[in-house]
Amino acid sequence: MDVLRTELPGIGVRFEMETKRGVRLSIVAHREGRRDFVVYDPDDPDSTLECIVLDSDEASSIGELLGGARIIEKINSLHKEIDNLVSRKLTVDAASPYAGRTLGDTKARTRTGASVVAIIHGDQVTTQPTPATSLNVGDKLVTIGTSESVDAVDRILRGEI
Template identity: 45%
Template sequence: MTTQRTKLPGVGTQYDIETRAGRHISVVAHQDGRRFLGFYEPDDPDACQATVPLDADEASSLAELLASADTPRVRASEMDLDLVTERVPVTARSPYRGRPLGETRARTRTGAYIVAVLRRTGPHPSPGPEFRLEAGDAVVAVGTREGVDELARIIAGT
């Protein structure tokens, strides 16, 4: 197998790979993290059969699959856990506006976890029970569909 690297000014780097079987594959690594895979005709190494665009996460997952001799680790978002992550708005009508997060008793009542609160001034990861909610906040919740829906009703006061 041979690999050739070519700088692409203003774009990134192209890596051309010729497999032991004589197939030509290229990877164009853009500076912004995107990747493009190119597959070439066996009889004509300059004729591209197809290209596959990949974002940075997709490229990382593919690299992990190709590099690993063992079964690759599966990200939580790919597991069959039936969990959702959702932003729940805190409106001016919320009964919890101006009150500590702990008063919602979210986890006890719904099984959903509040993993962050997004505020105009910035995110607040892992807020404690004393964290006070404000109108305009968005609560980031993780749980079952039913649990997150119930949390949204609690925050909304419905």
């Protein structure tokens, strides 16, 4: 999909695109963090049908949800290309020694070779979590690696290794 980027002096940046179904839309990223999601009238390209204004927190949440879905989609496509690659959602339960601690405390990647590519906390998705990302009871860690390495991350979360 082609995205046209236009600088808006004093305002921010507009990103404009057309979907495969012919819907033209844009996102105006204001300097202060606000985002305007605009859907244009197909019969009059200079008129809008809808403008949804999102504050920076709302825009961030939607971005994380969409970004997380895209990462999962890409991981699933990799499964077809690499025979021994798996991805699983691992849960941090109340008995985990890492509940209330950070992802870095698990040293999961160093110890197993598997990668945690996203963390799902309720309806929030954190893509590309850092070692400082907190782990909470009920969080789901989207983990990718070999079957053995993902199993090892699960055992780490349960405090078995």
